Amino acid sequence: MNEAASVALTHFSQNHVAVLRTFELPDEQSQFTSLPHRVWEVTEGQHPIVITSECEPVGFFLLHATDRVKEYSPNKAMLLTSFSINHAKQGKGFAKQGMLLLREFVKTEFPTCDEIVLAVNHKNIPAQRLYERVGFVDTGRRKMGPKGEQYIMSLPLQHT
Numbered sequence: 501m502n503e504a505a506s507v508a509l510t511h512f513s514q515n516h517v518a519v520l521r522t523f524e525l526p527d528e529q530s531q532f533t534s535l536p537h538r539v540w541e542v543t544e545g546q547h548p549i550v551i552t553s554e555c556e557p558v559g560f561f562l563l564h565a566t567d568r569v570k571e572y573s574p575n576k577a578m579l580l581t582s583f584s585i586n587h588a589k590q591g592k593g594f595a596k597q598g599m600l601l602l603r604e605f606v607k608t609e610f611p612t613c614d615e616i617v618l619a620v621n622h623k624n625i626p627a628q629r630l631y632e633r634v635g636f637v638d639t640g641r642r643k644m645g646p647k648g649e650q651y652i653m654s655l656p657l658q659h660t
Contacts (some may be wrong), residue, residue, distance in 0.1 A: 507597035509605040512540055512548035512560075516641045519557040520550070523586040526553075531647060532624045534562075536560035547578075551585070551598035558589040559598050565610065569617070571643070572652055577615040578606060582628070599634035607657055616659050617651035618645055 504648040520536040529593030536557075540548045545566035564579040572579055580602075585595045606613050618636065620627050631653050632638075 506554050507594055507599060507601065508552050509601045510550050510552055512550050516550050516557045520560060523584065525584055526588050527622070528634060529584070532621050532627065533584045535584065535587055539582045547586055553594060558594045559583070559585040563606070565613070572617040572619065573615055573654065575615040576612055577617045577619065578610060578613050580618040593634060595630055596634060599630065603635070603655065603657060616655040618653050619645060620653060621647050622649045623647070
């Protein structure tokens, strides 16, 4: 059976804490993102999202609907940050499957949102390729981040 077939996106809950605390990332990835336990304590307008497979957390990211979004887009956008897949679960398609579910998840859970934006470091080629494969496009806008230049990417949401 294809493990990625059972992938789902869900809002973070206390039931996820034990597994999320075990997440590890190699240095070449941890320089570009945060481990879930460092960012799941959120403020208003931040939404921690868990990628699950067979109901077990395999990935994590934050969606922001805060004023910070205005730095990235003039639209009714949400900002995606802190995306990670637990190192032990990488290479199984979970990142791609999770991101392919993102459009419908956001349209359902955040119906006023019309775009998802993110910033990806210019050196983080694997992440850039992943985002392009699931429909994000480079906006041509750039932002300086703590590790250098970041490309601003956008995933437009067409509501029907």
